[in-house]
Amino acid sequence: MKERSSKSTIFLILIIAVAAAAIIVAIVFIRTNSVEERVKKGQAINALFTVREGGRLKLIEVLLFQPASKKAVILFLPQRTWLMLESLNRYDTLETLYVPGNPARLRAKVAEMIGVPIQYSIDFDADGLRDLVDLMGGIEVFVSSTVDKQSGGRRYLFDSGSVLLDGDKATDYLSLDLDNESDMDRVQRRQDFLKSLIECLAKGEASGFLSKPGVFGALQKTMRTNLSAQELGTYLSKLQDLNLESILYRRVHGTTRMQNKEEIYIPNDQGEQLKKSMQQAVEFLQNNQLLRPEDLVVNLEILNGTDIAFRARDCARIYKKYGYEVLREDNAPEKPEKKTVVIDHRGNQRLAQEIAAVIKCRNIETSAGDKTAADITIILGMDFDGQYCQ
Secondary structure (H helix, E strand, C coil), rough: CCHHHHHHHHHHHHHHHHHHHHHHHHHHHHCCHHHHHHHHCCCCCEEEEEEECCCCCEEEEEHHHHHHCCCCEEECCCCEEEEEECCCCCCEEEEHHHCCCCCCCHHHHHHHHHHCCCCCCEEEEEEHHHHHHHHHHEEEECCCCCEEEECCEEEEEEEEEEEEEEEEHHHHHCCCCCCCHHHHHHHHHHHHHHHHHHHHHHHHHCCHHHHCCCCHHHHHHHHEEECCHHHHHHHHHHCCCCCCEEEEEEEECEEEEECCEEEEEEEEEHEEEEHHHHHHHHHHCCCCCCCCCHCCCEEEEEECCCCCCCCCHHHHHHHHHCCCCCEEEECCCCCCCCCCEEECCCHHHHHHHHHHHHHCCEEEEECCCCCCCCCCEECCCEEECCCCCC
16 A cells, blocks of 8 residues: 555656656746847847946946947946945945846836846856957957056956957956056946957857857856847847947046045936936937938037136036037137026027026027037026026
8 A cells, every 4th residue: 555655656746847848848848038029129238238347347348239220329337336226225325226136126226227127137246257259259349559567466468450369368457457558448438348249259159169059058157147048149140230339439428536445436417417327328229221320419609708718618617528529619709698598500409409408508509500610518607606507
C-alpha cells in the first residue's frame, strides 16, 4: 500500500513538473516582442543606459529613438541631480534610486523628470562594458586633444583624432575627468561615447557578426536589461536604420552647489525647462521632414536699451544658463527704452512667448522676414532689473 502511494506521489510530482515546464515554454513563446509592436505602431523606442563601477553609478543617459523618422535624441543626466524623490519622501540625488543591475526605479523617475515614457533599460558594470567593447573589436571615438594624465598612480594616454579604443581604454575614457575640460565638453564626450557604442553595435548587426554562434549570447552577458533576447535583437536590428547625423543632443541645465561637502546639481526652474526641451525633442523625432538638429537651436540677439552698463551681458548670462545661443550682445540704436520688448523674426509666436517668459517680459512683436541671423531680438528697457522685467 505504501509502495503504491509512493508511486502515486512520484507520478503526481512528474505531472506537476511537466505542466510547469509547459507553462514556462508557453510564456516564452506567447510573450510578444514589444519592440516590434512599437515599431509597427510607429512609436518611439526609449531606453535608459547606465554604467556603474564598483557599485557606484558613473553614467546616466537616455536614448530616444524613432525608427519611422530614423532620428534619435541622447540626453545626459548628472548622477548627482538634486530633486524630490517621492518614493523616499525627501530631496536627494538621482543616483540614490539606482539599484545595481536593476535600474527600474531610476528609469521611472527619469521618465517623470523628462515627461517622456521610457520602456527599457540597459545597465552595464565596468567589466561588462569592457567585455562588450572587446567583443565588438573596439570602439572608435574622436579625441579632440591629446590626453596625458596621471591619476591614482596610473598614467592615462590618449592620442588626438579618431582612435580605436579597446575595452580597458574605453572604460577609462568614459569615466576619466580631464584637466581644463569644460562641463559642456565633458557632457558632450559622454554623449559621443554612447553614439559611438550605438554605431558599433549597429555595424555588428548589419555585418552579421552578432548572428554568429555564441556572439549574441556573449553580448547579452555583458549587460542587465529588461529586453528579452528577441526584443534586444529587434532593437539592434532597428538601430541599423538610425541616421547618426540626425542625433539631437540634450542636457540638464542648472547650477552646481555644495551639499554636505559634496557637489549636487540643481536643475533650472525645478526641472520645468528640461520638460519643455524634451517636448521639443519629441516633436523633432516625430517630424519626418529632413529637419536637422541644428535647426532647433534658438539664436538670440540681446541689445541694451538702458543707460545701465552691462545689462545685455547680464541678460545673456541668463539665457545661456537655459541653453539658448546668444549671437550678439550690443547697445540698442536708441536709448533709453522704457519697456523691454521681444521681437520675433521667424513668425514663431510660441517660441517668442517662451523666450519672453524667462525674464517675465510682456511685450512681444513680430517682424518676420528680417534678414538677420537671430531668431529673436531682445531690446532691454528700463523695466529690466537685471533678472526680470518689473
